[in-house]
Amino acid sequence: MIVNRMYKYRLYPNKEQVKLLTSQLKSLCNIYNHLLKIKINVYKENKRSLSRKDLNALVKAWDKHIHSQVRQNVADRVDKAFNNFFNRIKLKKSYAKVKVGFPRFKADHRYNSLTYPQSGFNLLNNRILHLSKIGDIIIKFHRPIEGKIKTLSIKRSPTGKWYVCFSCEVPVTKKRHKFLDKxxxxxxxxxxxxxxxxxxxxxxxxYLIKSENKLSKSQRCLSRKFKGSKNRTKARLKVAKLHExxxxxxxxxxxxxxxxxxxxxxxxxxxxxxxxxxxxxxxxxxxxxxxxxxxxxxxxxxxxxxxxxxxxxxxxxxxxxxxxxxxxxxxxxxxxxxxxxxxxxxxxxxxxxxxxxxxxxxxxxxxxxxxxxxxxxxxxxxxxxxxxx
Ligand SMILES: [Zn+2]
Missing domain, CATH: 3.30.420 (Nucleotidyltransferase; domain 5)
Incomplete structure (x- = not known):
């Protein structure tokens, strides 16, 4: 039997790499919103739905400083968002408890991950992760990976930490438990x-109830700050850290x-x-x-x-x-x-x-x-x- 497992590790990019990753996420978010807009407009004007292949073709010309498969993955995400939406409509017809929402445009601080679906990455000596178009990033490899690596995602947490997730196919053999009758x-x-x-x-x-006072105090502080100000960003980080x-x-x-x-x-x-x-x-x-x-x-x-x-x-x-x-x-x-x-x-x-x-x-x-x-x-x-x- 083969099962899918996710292995998550902390990354330590330097200042330049953080800048690069942040700007790539921003561009990918723009691509996502653009594709969504095009898909909606084409449907409105021609009553035709753009397929995954059409979206992939559109992505090819965009931002060449990002790895091609990472860009293509954005097209897949848009396609998936629509598929999920239509599947949920179908489910709702048969059983009323499902929430259905039309795919939404995203703000760039909410677009927090990029995916290398097949290639463009390499693990060197279990210490450094090489990413195409980004460079060599230090990785804290705290446990070994099992199985075959299928995809890799880079994630940014709300507190500004970076992680890498390897999705692997792991063969599992049936084991006997050490206590058979417990x-x-x-x-x-x-x-x-x-x-x-x-x-x-x-x-x-x-844990939540214990930190509740601290949390509500910092949330109150956040709500008093002006939108778009530096103090608001600081206050948001404080709330995010508590949640984390x-x-x-x-x-x-x-x-x-x-x-x-x-x-x-x-x-x-x-x-x-x-x-x-x-x-x-x-x-x-x-x-x-x-x-x-x-x-x-x-x-x-x-x-x-x-x-x-x-x-x-x-x-x-x-x-x-x-x-x-x-x-x-x-x-x-x-x-x-x-x-x-x-x-x-x-x-x-x-x-x-x-x-x-x-x-x-x-x-x-x-x-x-x-x-x-x-x-x-x-x-x-x-x-x-x-x-x-
Ligand atoms: Zn009794």
């Missing part, structure tokens, strides 16, 4: 980030937890949550977004597979109501944190009880598990659940 059910919540069926608890770090810090803290936490779980347990059972619907509760939305369960489940999914284990999604129905000992339903409000069963006298924390139920609702019989595929995780449902942040 299994766990996980209930995610807000009181605690997650409760395991073993009774262990992962506490919720609440919160994201880094959160991703660090999620990576560590999912790494530990996928290495300790062969079978990880979680409930498939409809996070988009949950986000509609405006009192909880901020906290749910801060907990980022969706990213956590995505990380668990690929980490479990590469450790030789499995992530299994089950239906969340009745998991918090059912008694994990006798199986009878014990209805309770969200504010009641204890599970007290009147039928069998079981006393447990409500999330612990739910986690045991989640583990039990896994329907794959124990003996047959060796022959089941590595990943039976339903990617489609995961995509639909992704919160729009």
């Amino acid at each position: 299994q766990v059910g996980i209930d995610v919540g807000l009181e605690n980030f997650a409760t395991l069926s073993t009774g262990n608890v992962i506490t919720n770090p609440r 810090k919160i994201t880094n803290q959160r991703m660090d936490f999620l990576h560590k937890q999912s790494h530990y779980l996928s290495n300790t347990y062969n079978y990880i059972v979680v409930e498939s949550l409809n996070i988009k619907n949950m986000m509609k509760n405006r009192y909880l939305a901020k906290h749910i977004a801060d907990a980022s369960w969706n990213t956590f489940i995505q990380l668990l999914s690929y980490k479990a597979a590469s450790a030789g284990g499995q992530l299994i999604c089950v239906d969340p129905k009745y998991t918090s109501i059912k008694c994990s000992c006798c199986g009878k339903n014990v209805p309770k409000k969200l504010s009641v944190r204890e599970h007290n069963c009147p039928f069998c006298d079981l006393k447990l924390h409500r999330d612990h009880n739910a986690a045991i139920n989640i583990l039990h609702s896994n329907k794959i019989p124990l003996g047959r598990r060796e022959s089941t595929p590595v990943e039976i995780f339903d990617r489609k449902s995961l995509k639909q659940d992704a919160p729009q942040l």
Whole structure:
């Protein structure tokens, strides 16, 4: 089996290279907006849609100081934007929950990446990245690349840091997990980030909530600055840095937890949550977004597979109501944190009880598990659940 993996590294371009990269991004943004305008105008005047080939031909004459394939990639992006738009219209007709937006013109501070789709780049001694029409940039190569490199993208973060992303095709062989019969059910919540069926608890770090005061102060400061002024740029950088810090803290936490779980347990059972619907509760939305369960489940999914284990999604129905000992339903409000069963006298924390139920609702019989595929995780449902942040 071959899977696509992304490897991201920090780049350290010098002042001249930063200037060059910034000016290239600006030109590419202009090309993008131009192509979009031409495509719209041609359709308005001739009722004809320009194909990808037409767009590619248009790009050829533009800015020759940018690598030809990087320019062509802009034409692909415009084409893709329209394809996505039409696909979403089709989806909306069959199922009403999709948001449809016409491809938009972009401001140059929002156009932050350029792509070399096949060639024009070279990695020298794992220390220097050679880019055609830009030069040799120092790269912090903190981990080795696996598989075959397909494309390369250069990215600029809102705080002005530069990164390179290699998209690679990696052959994956089916591995055996080091613990063959270890299994766990996980209930995610807000009181605690997650409760395991073993009774262990992962506490919720609440990074966003902790930095909220600082963030709102710097955002207030930004809104007072005049548009286009230097002070506004400074204030915007301050806000962006805070956001970056919160994201880094959160991703660090999620990576560590999912790494530990996928290495300790062969079978990880979680409930498939409809996070988009949950986000509609405006009192909880901020906290749910801060907990980022969706990213956590995505990380668990690929980490479990590469450790030789499995992530299994089950239906969340009745998991918090059912008694994990006798199986009878014990209805309770969200504010009641204890599970007290009147039928069998079981006393447990409500999330612990739910986690045991989640583990039990896994329907794959124990003996047959060796022959089941590595990943039976339903990617489609995961995509639909992704919160729009
Ligand atoms: Zn009971």
